[in-house]
Amino acid sequence: MPLSVLIPIVVIGIAGIAVILHLLGLTAPRRLSDTAEALAAWAREFPETPALAARLSADQRAALIELADGETGLVWCIGADTVARPLMGADVIDTEAGLDFHLHDMAAPHVSVALSADERIRWKEFILA
Secondary structure (H helix, E strand, C coil): CCHHHHHHHHHHHHHHHHHHHHHCCCCCCCCCCCHHHHHHHHHHHCCCCCEEEEEECCCCCEEEEEECCCCEEEEEEECCEEEEEECCCCEEEECCCEEEEECCCCCCCEEEEECCHHHHHHHHHHHHC
């Protein structure tokens, strides 16, 4: 098959798959449906560190995790998956959009969480408690 025919077929096929996935809602960013899902996401990455409670952000894209050892963790959504990290030693910075977490972790050095002003205050109280 000549390239002048093959290239358009491949391009149209890939574009068609992308459109179908988008129309089916499979490209929407992940959201945490409830605290149980946030706790399960924590347990998947840190099964040896039990979690007691979770506090979801209003947009359901992140959650603060209260750990049994008195520390705090963070679960957030990236694409269709979740990531979890302990906040021990993290720098928490207020921004206009929410909170920035500067973690001492090469794999996830910086996380921005969108929060309202009231929610930002409650999250900082939860972290400092």
